[in-house]
Amino acid sequence: MKATDISNPEYFHKVVDCQYACPAHTPVPEYIRLIAAERYTEAYMVNWESNVFPGVLGRTCDRPCEPACRRGRIEEEPVAICRLKRVAADNKGDVTSYFPDIPVVKNGKKIALIGGGPASLTVARDLAPLGYEIHLYDDQALGGGMMRSQIPAFRLPESVLNEEVGYILNMGIHTHFKTYVSSMREILEQDYDAIFVGTGAPKGGDLPKLPGRWDAPKNIHIGIEWLANVAFEHIHSIGKKVIVLGGGNTAMDCCRTSRRLGGEQVTVVVRSPFKDMKASPWEIEDAMREDIPILNNMPPKEFVVENGQLKGVIFEKVEAVYDENGRRSLVPTGEPDVFIEADDVIIAIGQDNAFPWVERDLGIEFGKWELPVLDSVTFQSTLPKVFFGGDSAFGPKNVITAVAHGHQAAISIDLFCQGESVHQRPAPFTNLVSQKMGIHEWAYDSYVTTDLRYKVPHADKYISLKDRKMEVELGFNPDTGFKEAQRCLNCDVQTVFNTSRCIECDACVDICPTSCITFTNNGEESELRLRLSAPALNLEQDLYVSDTLPTGRVMVKDEDVCLHCGLCAERCPTAAWDMQQFLYSVTKAGNPCSILQEPMTL
């Protein structure tokens, strides 16, 4: 194998599994250390800089970081990263002093943002400090988009959302609320220098051909529309018997909301097996905790309506059969169909993009599934001044992806408006700083605790089911937050190897608790992986290979289960190993206010 090029920032970035998995690449270990140090305000700002909505995401994020967390590979469960983010948000002090200054004299460029959700708000947050005049359009009365209309208040209190949306709108954004943009042509005819579309995926999936679907329209609802109607207080109640169709997070939100609006027997029915459900495991768990049964392998067959009154739904019984390519088909088992009574049915089976308001003769091309044709890096459409982001760009994903899109689109818009090429992307900001303070002392807490993941407390079920707006998860208190923060392995504190200093004494090999280090003859990666101190079978994790040492061997470190405990560096007599904190920060448009330019823990 060739020696690892650690000057390529992506090498060490990949070692920080959580940050690498995060679409916005939030420096997770950095803020977790700040939480452990009770520096909640700074921890919040590290988040805010990167993911814009720490309070919202600390409750509702899809958490791609957690399955990636190294801790999950050495013991049962990953660090509760999302809940720690909330600890920072809940306990922060005044953050406004950290916010960027908004220039009074603008730079003369006008930007329109269509849609007031997380993608548009991120673009606004990144561009307002640069002096852009920003106009935000949304058909609702308040900003937040799907964070407001689709995430129920018992998961995300309005106050938290209002606060974080407010931080951005207070940057001098011109808001045009309750304004439905019905024509892109009209927007283009105005004098905007660039237009950003962040209108989400507003069309909820339906079952238009299922028998009976149109016989009782009053009692058959579309999930995201129904949630929005609840959020905006157009709907206040539901029948006692409710069926929710679908196995995603929207279905979980619908069933739990139903329980709070009068649903007594709420049942989730999913056509596929339990293990294939798209909903996050914790959302499924919370639904089941609220006495909501989840029935699997049952596709709906027919709505039963008598005299215009919905009576229930008939379901077929199927089983999942996988072919040799792992492709699934749902095959009827032949068991008798099941009838479930219902006063109301909520269909929550996915959502789609819809751009009825974008005329098709403007030069904005649309491709498969009516999605705009975009450059996947710049988010620019085929009409150069129009950019897309969030769910409206590549179909429905999640809030953190929308934020990541927003940052990149903001860079593109800034470059575009300054007359530069949108393809000249700024490099990430990186920093690598030794943590050594003494023989047994490091600037980070290198001790590896064996504590298992802490459970988050919940509000009393009896009370919370009576109040749609009462938050169920209560979050960690500072004490538990500290203990959970200590479970973080500090993967961003990198093991940096200096070949020229190594005397091949094997001290690091002997001390390494997880047998990560081997000195051996070089070879092809595939066979090298098998003859290390412990076989390196996780191919997603890289091998760190040194230059050739005086004995002709190389140092090979398997990054997979390194605890970042620093013992290799502590035992190294020549400091050939050093623990160095690696900071990786995605550069923002115009690089404003970057508090991340200096490592906060030093």
Add this chain to the structure above:
Amino acid sequence: MTYIKPKFRHPALSKNVLGYEKQDYEGAISTLCGGCGHDSISGAIVQACFELNIEPHRLAKLSGIGCSSKTPTYFLSNSHGFNSVHGRMPSVATGAILANRNLIYLGVSGDGDTASIGMGQFVHAIRRNLNMTYIVMNNGCYGLTKGQDSATTDIGSISKSGAANQLHPIDLVGMAIELGASFVARSFSGDRTQLIPLIKAALSHKGFAFIDVVSPCVTFNNNFGSTKSYDYVRAHVEATATVDYIPEKEEITVEYGAGKTANVELHDGSVIQLHKLSPDWNPLDRRSALRRLHNAQAKGEILTGLVYVNPQGQDLHDHLKTTEKPLNALREKELDPGQAALEAINAEHR
């Protein structure tokens, strides 16, 4: 602050035949200087015992005083241990071996503990062919007292203070062969592909198995001009042969060209396989072994590997015809020969 080794281990590591993990053979975190050769030897002992499927409670580790003699704390925490007086480990070992022949005895000593204060004890342990493994962690200096020359420092070797040694060194390997040790080897802490099979073979050998391990003192004797520094040893090391240790039940699969390979079967049926042999050397012949050793010395080479082995020798138990049972397990029935036996003896003297 990390004086504590984390509890987590690599999840893909396998267990040995007995179901033990390698972790079960480890000890406390080392307090020796980082980079000490002794830690590498400790690591090799852990690996050898794990691979040999030794039940930890069936092994006793014995040591004297010195950096080397501290190391039993850093391996085999689940085994018996006795940290004795300076240079007196062989006496304690002799007593323990006589009291219970069912344990595996591993003595750990240093060049000071063996070649200076403990020399009188060391030679008699060899003479008696105690059934034990005796490892000297040889760094050629008194590391614990800041690096004075020891009895194994080579002539001309320069200490950290800059002075060249004038006195003739004691070659423990040559001496052990002369005194009749039945398994004699030398190795280097920085070469664990050689050291681990040697330790496995030594632990399987019946009789006194001696391994002199050159183990650089990274703090006081790793300087330019020292003959026991990492760089010097690597530049001058010469092996008698490559060593493989093959347990009893495993088939010998690797075959080398005729005359290049020798298989030495130990009393328990396991085999030491030597290949790429030195041409003028027979490991079973003492004179040949000594000649090979002296030739290497004359050329300034540090000869490593198995130097001499006699797998058929008689140990102290054979000579003394001691009981198979540990003394603490003997009951009155075995200790008291009875009235009839007494009368028979008395009759002989009438």
